[in-house]
Every structure is written in C-alpha cells, then in structure tokens.
Amino acid sequence: xxxxxxxxxxxxxxxxxxxxxxxxxxxxxxxxxxxxxxxxxxxxxxxxxxxxxxxxxxxxxxxxxxxxxxxxxxxxxxxxxxxxxxxxxxxxxxxxxxxxxxxxxxxxxxxxxxxxxxxxxxxxxxxxxxxxxxxxxxxxxxxxxxxxxxxxxxxxxxxxxxxxxxxxxxxxxxxxxxxxxxxxxxxxxxxxxxxxxxxxxxxxxxxxxxxxxxxxxxxxxxxxxxxxxxxxxxxxxxxxxxxxxxxxxxxxxxxxxxxxxxxxxxxxxxxxxxxxxxxxxxxxxxxxxxxxxxxxxxxxxxxxxxxxxxxxxxxxxxxxxxxxxxxxxxxxxxxxxxxxxxxxxxxxxxxxxxxxxxxxxxxxxxxxxxxxxxxxxxxxxxxxxxxxxxxxxxxxxxxxxxxxxxxxxxxxxxxxxxxxxxxxxxxxxxxxxxxxxxxxxxxxxxxxxxxxxxxxxxxxxxxxxxxxxxxxxxxxxxxxxxxxxxxxxxxxxxxxxxxxxxxxxxxx
Amino acid sequence: xxxxxxxxxxxxxxxxxxxxxxxxxxxxxxxxxxxxxxxxxxxxxxxxxxxxxxxxxxxxxxxxxxxxxxxxxxxxxxxxxxxxxxxxx
Numbered sequence: 286x287x288x289x290x291x292x293x294x295x296x297x298x299x300x301x302x303x304x305x306x307x308x309x310x311x312x313x314x315x316x317x318x319x320x321x322x323x324x325x326x327x328x329x330x331x332x333x334x335x336x337x338x339x340x341x342x343x344x345x346x347x348x349x350x351x352x353x354x355x356x357x358x359x360x361x362x363x364x365x366x367x368x369x370x371x372x373x374x375x376x377x378x379x380x381x382x383x384x385x386x387x388x389x390x391x392x393x394x395x396x397x398x399x400x401x402x403x404x405x406x407x408x409x410x411x412x413x414x415x416x417x418x419x420x421x422x423x424x425x426x427x428x429x430x431x432x433x434x435x436x437x438x439x440x441x442x443x444x445x446x447x448x449x450x451x452x453x454x455x456x457x458x459x460x461x462x463x464x465x466x467x468x469x470x471x472x473x474x475x476x477x478x479x480x481x482x483x484x485x486x487x488x489x490x491x492x493x494x495x496x497x498x499x500x501x502x503x504x505x506x507x508x509x510x511x512x513x514x515x516x517x518x519x520x521x522x523x524x525x526x527x528x529x530x531x532x533x534x535x536x537x538x539x540x541x542x543x544x545x546x547x548x549x550x551x552x553x554x555x556x557x558x559x560x561x562x563x564x565x566x567x568x569x570x571x572x573x574x575x576x577x578x579x580x581x582x583x584x585x586x587x588x589x590x591x592x593x594x595x596x597x598x599x600x601x602x603x604x605x606x607x608x609x610x611x612x613x614x615x616x617x618x619x620x621x622x623x624x625x626x627x628x629x630x631x632x633x634x635x636x637x638x639x640x641x642x643x644x645x646x647x648x649x650x651x652x653x654x655x656x657x658x659x660x661x662x663x664x665x666x667x668x669x670x671x672x673x674x675x676x677x678x679x680x681x682x683x684x685x686x687x688x689x690x691x692x693x694x695x696x697x698x699x700x701x702x703x704x705x706x707x708x709x710x711x712x713x714x715x716x717x718x719x720x721x722x723x724x725x726x727x728x729x730x731x732x733x734x735x736x737x738x739x740x741x742x743x744x745x746x747x748x749x750x751x752x753x754x755x756x757x758x759x760x761x762x763x764x765x766x767x768x769x770x771x772x773x774x775x776x777x778x779x780x781x782x783x784x785x786x787x788x789x790x791x792x793x
Numbered sequence: 794x795x796x797x798x799x800x801x802x803x804x805x806x807x808x809x810x811x812x813x814x815x816x817x818x819x820x821x822x823x824x825x826x827x828x829x830x831x832x833x834x835x836x837x838x839x840x841x842x843x844x845x846x847x848x849x850x851x852x853x854x855x856x857x858x859x860x861x862x863x864x865x866x867x868x869x870x871x872x873x874x875x876x877x878x879x880x881x882x
Contacts, residue, residue, distance in 0.1 A: 546878075547878075549860070549870075550870045551870050551878075552877060589812065589813055592812065596808075610849070610852060610853060613860060614860065617860065617862050617868065617869060617870050618857070618860050618862060620861055628853070628857060631853070632850065635846065635849055635850070639842040639845070639846050640842075642838070643835070643838045643839065646808070646834055646835075646838055647812070648812070648831040648834055649831060649835050649838070652835075779873050780873070781879040
C-alpha cells in the first residue's frame with residue numbers, strides 16, 4: 286500500500302497489524318498467490334487431456350488429486366479471500382469508520398487461512414472438492430482426506446468470523462448520517478454475501494463433522510454399509526454450496542459496481558435496483574440447491590420446484606446486467622484495464638447465466654449431467670465472471686496500494702489473451718459436454734471430435750496461462766519501478782473518490 | 794412495465810408451463826417420448842437464450858464502440874465537473 290511508499294515499514298509490521306488495510310492487503314496478496322498455484326494445476330490438467338492416453342501425469346489417482354486441490358484452492362483460497370481482502374480494504378472507509386468492528390478477530394480470521402491451506406496442499410486429497418460419500422467415507426486414502434476435512438473446517442470458521450465482522454461493521458459502525466439505503470453497492474454486496482455465509486456455512490460444518498466421524502468408524506450417517514444415506518450428504522453439501530456460488534459472485538458484481546460508473550463518468554443508473562437484486566439473489570440462492578441433484582432419484586415434482594427456484598435467480602441477475610449497460614449508456618467511457626476486465630466479465634457473466642438457465646431445465650440436465658458442459662458452465666462463472674471482476678479490482682486498487690501505476694500495455698495484453706483464452710476453453714467445454722464427454726476423467730477414447738475440442742480447450746488454457754505470467758510480471762515490476770501514480774485521480778477520470786491511501790494507520 | 798410483463802408471459806409459455814406439464818405427466822404414468830420432449834425443450838430454450846443473448850451482446854458491443862472516450866462523437870457527460878461524481882469519506 287502507499288503507506289509503504291511514503292513511509293516504508295518492515296514486512297512483519299504489516300503481517301502482525303490489525304489495521305483493516307493491512308489485513309486487506311494480506312488477504313489480497315495471499316489470494317493472488319493461490320490463483321497462480323491453482324492455475325498451475327489447471328494447466329497440468331489441461332496438458333494431460335491434450336491427447337488421449339497418459340501424457341504428463343503418472344496415473345489417475347494423481348490426476349484426481351490435482352483437480353481436487355485445483356478446485357479447492359481456487360474457490361476457498363483465491364475467490365473467497367480476495368473478496369474478503371477487498372472488503373477489508375474498503376468497507377470501513379465506505380461506511381466511514383476507523384477500522385473493522387473487531388480488528389483482532391479480523392486478523393485471526395486471516396491467519397486461519399495459511400494453516401488451512403497447508404492442510405489442503407500437504408494432504409493433496411483425491412475425492413474432488415465435493416468429497417461425496419460413499420467414496421470419501423469408505424475408500425478415500427488417509428491422511429489426505431482427513432487433512433482436507435480439517436482444512437475446510439478451519440476455512441469455514443474463518444469465513445464465518447469474517448462475515449460476522451463485516452455485518453457488525455456495516456450495521457453498527459457506519460456513520461450515523463449514512464443510511465443503509467445510501468451505502469455503496471459494494472458494501473451491499475459484502476453485506477448480502479456475509480449474510481449468506483452465516484446461514485449457509487454451518488450446514489456444511491455439520492456435514493464435515495459427520496463425514497469425519499463416518500471415516501473414523503464411529504458413525505454411519507453417509508455410509509450405506511451401515512444403513513447411512515450418501516444422498517443426505519449431497520443435500521447438506523449443496524444447501525451450503527449453491528448459496529456459496531452467490532457468495533462468490535455477489536462481491537465480484539459489487540466490485541464491478543464500483544468500477545463501471547467511475548470509468549463511465551456517470552452515477553450508477555439505479556442504486557435501488559442493485560440493492561434489491563443483491564437481496565433477491567441472497568434469498569433465491571437458498572431455493573435451488575437440489576438442481577445439482579436431478580439425477581439422484583427425486584420425484585419430478587420436487588425437481589420442478591427446484592427448477593423454478595433456479596430460474597427465480599434470472600431476473601435478479603438480469604437486473605445487474607441491465608444496470609451496468611444503462612450506466613454505460615450515455616457515458617464517456619475510459620477503457621483502461623479495470624474497465625476492460627469489468628466489461629469482459631459482464632459479457633461472460635451473461636453467457637454463463639444463459640447456459641445456466643438452459644442447464645437448469647431438468648430434462649436437459651439429464652443430458653448434460655456430469656459432462657464437460659457443467660465444467661464449462663461453472664468455469665465460465667468462476668473464471669469468466671468472478672476472477673475477471675476480481676482482477677479488474679486488483680488493477681483498480683493497484684495505484685492506491687503501491688502508489689505506482691501498472692503498465693497499461695501489458696495489462697491490455699493480459700486482458701485480450703485472457704478473454705480469448707476463456708472463450709476458447711469454456712465455450713468449447715460446453716460443446717464437448719453435448720458431445721458426451723464425461724467430466725473428471727484422466728483419459729478418454731480417441732473420438733476425433735473429442736480430441737479436437739480438448740486440444741482447443743488446452744490451447745486456450747495455455748493462452749490464459751501465458752497472460753497470467755504477464756500479469757505477474759507487470760505487478761511485480763510496476764510495484765517496484767512503475768511510474769508514480771497521481772493518487773487523487775490515477776486514471777484522469779475527474780471527480781473525487783474514496784482514497785484509501787489517505788487513511789491514517791492508527792495503532793491498535 | 795408492460796414490456797417486462799409481456800416478456801415474462803412469453804417465457805412462461807415457452808419454457809415453464811410445458812416443463813411443468815411434462816413433470817406431472819410423468820408422475821401419473823402417461824406415455825412420454827422423453828427424447829422428443831427433451832430436444833423440443835432444448836431447442837426452444839436455445840432459441841430464447843440465443844435471442845436474448847444476441848440482443849444483450851449486440852447492445853454491449855455497440856455501447857463499447859459508441860460511448861468509448863476516443864469516439865469522435867464522445868462528449869463530456871452532464872455529471873462531469875458538477876461534483877455529482879464525487880464520492881469520498
């Protein structure tokens with residue numbers, strides 16, 4: 286952060302600080318590091334699938350371990366901590382308070398992440414990030430599976446602590462002159478996603494405990510050999526993790542709400558519709574979990590209920606997209622990196638949403654279930670929307686954090702390569718799914734269409750990998766030797782804005 | 794508002810009602826050629842998704858070209874320089 290530029294501080298002062306900008310910085314740097322680690326695993330997975338047969342990964346067990354840790358890392362150690370980091374950085378400033386409500390609890394929530402990450406990475410479990418029984422109960426090798434369970438448990442507690450802190454900060458610490466209705470949409474996004482976390486996570490926490498005791502042989506909740514029901518785990522899991530999808534995507538949309546009006550040089554088209562859409566998404570996120578389970582033998586009536594529950598998210602999502610478009614309409618848009626990434630993210634968000642609507646129709650789900658369609662669909666969300674929004678905001682905060690500007694040309698190359706790469710990988714995976722290729726496979730038969738589409742996807746992934754290497758270089762080089770930024774208006778947009786660098790750093 | 798209601802009605806007729814019908818039809822044991830029903834639904838939903846997608850994507854591409862800062866027709870917005878864009882603590 287810019288405090289370092291003007292008044293350098295040793296790294297351990299930042300590491301053991303409880304100030305919200307320091308913890309926000311730690312969250313963001315940690316999450317970006319895990320983006321690269323998880324992304325590296327993705328490249329290895331795609332390289333393996335370039336041709337049928339074994340290529341670079343020795344066996345299917347190793348392959349399973351890699352995509353398990355890839356998914357776990359990018360969801361729990363990149364996307365969630367990044368949103369928490371940005372929230373830490375900006376929410377107290379936006380609600381006009383000196384810090385988060387509970388600074389020490391905030392630091393504790395962050396410092397739970399490294400040990401949890403160590404458990405996940407050192408264990409390298411093989412049962413996918415779902416950990417579905419009966420495999421996870423009966424066959425998944427220890428200690429990897431148990432380490433994963435403990436790691437996720439710690440991450441869940443960290444999320445809940447962070448969510449409580451955000452909710453209290455927003456509701457109880459905001460300036461008395463600032464009504465809830467006037468809070469920036471980014472604050473609303475953090476608020477609604479924190480509420481979802483509080484309601485959703487305890488269910489998975491219970492499921493993890495039950496899974497662990499099943500594995501230890503002292504219970505049989507999910508073990509069919511002793512009368513347990515593996516489907517019960519799926520209900521508990523998806524009751525948490527379908528809402529969790531919105532926990533991931535809502536902050537990214539909130540970040541776009543900060544960037545798009547700013548770079549369009551217009552106020553947001555409709556603040557109230559953004560708030561309503563966030564609240565609606567938070568509510569309907571709990572009405573659609575079983576659409577992940579159409580193939581588990583539920584009655585048609587239940588499936589229909591969950592299908593309609595899923596479709597109920599469409600109007601709220603569309604409200605965000607139309608809000609963005611209406612804000613840009615009539616603006617004078619400056620297309621620097623944050624805006625490019627945001628607009629790219631909106632385009633892919635819409636594409637992902639359209640695919641999701643088609644997929645939510647339960648008769649169609651039987652065709653696409655467990656195929657690469659699903660992989661393409663959710664990756665378009667998590668990479669195309671959430672990661673794009675997060676990277677946009679990373680560029681946006683970069684001058685405020687470092688006091689220097691990033692290299693705009695390299696940022697452009699980063700964006701265009703990533704966008705093309707994302708389309709090549711994830712759109713192709715949709716079609717690959719319609720051609721019947723199952724997901725989570727180490728090898729596949731030499732069907733010409735499958736081979737070609739896998740190769741297109743792999744080339745797209747490599748392009749994205751190259752763009753991320755450019756990103757890494759740009760961030761490191763520019764933070765050390767970039768041009769000093771005009772801190773009051775780094776992009777020459779006019780108008781005054783939130784200036785994180787002007788915050789004092791009081792001792793706690 | 795009228796347009797929204799009309800669009801919702803069209804979507805309902807195209808997508809939701811036939812699917813609900815299909816679901817209940819299966820429960821009472823009526824004969825269904827599911828392959829036909831599924832692909833029928835698939836094509837209808839793809840038509841809806843691609844039509845809306847084309848409109849929204851087209852609008853977005855036009856917005857990006859028309860309202861970019863470097864467009865010769867670009868003019869300052871009415872909010873610039875008025876203080877309405879200021880947001881600070």
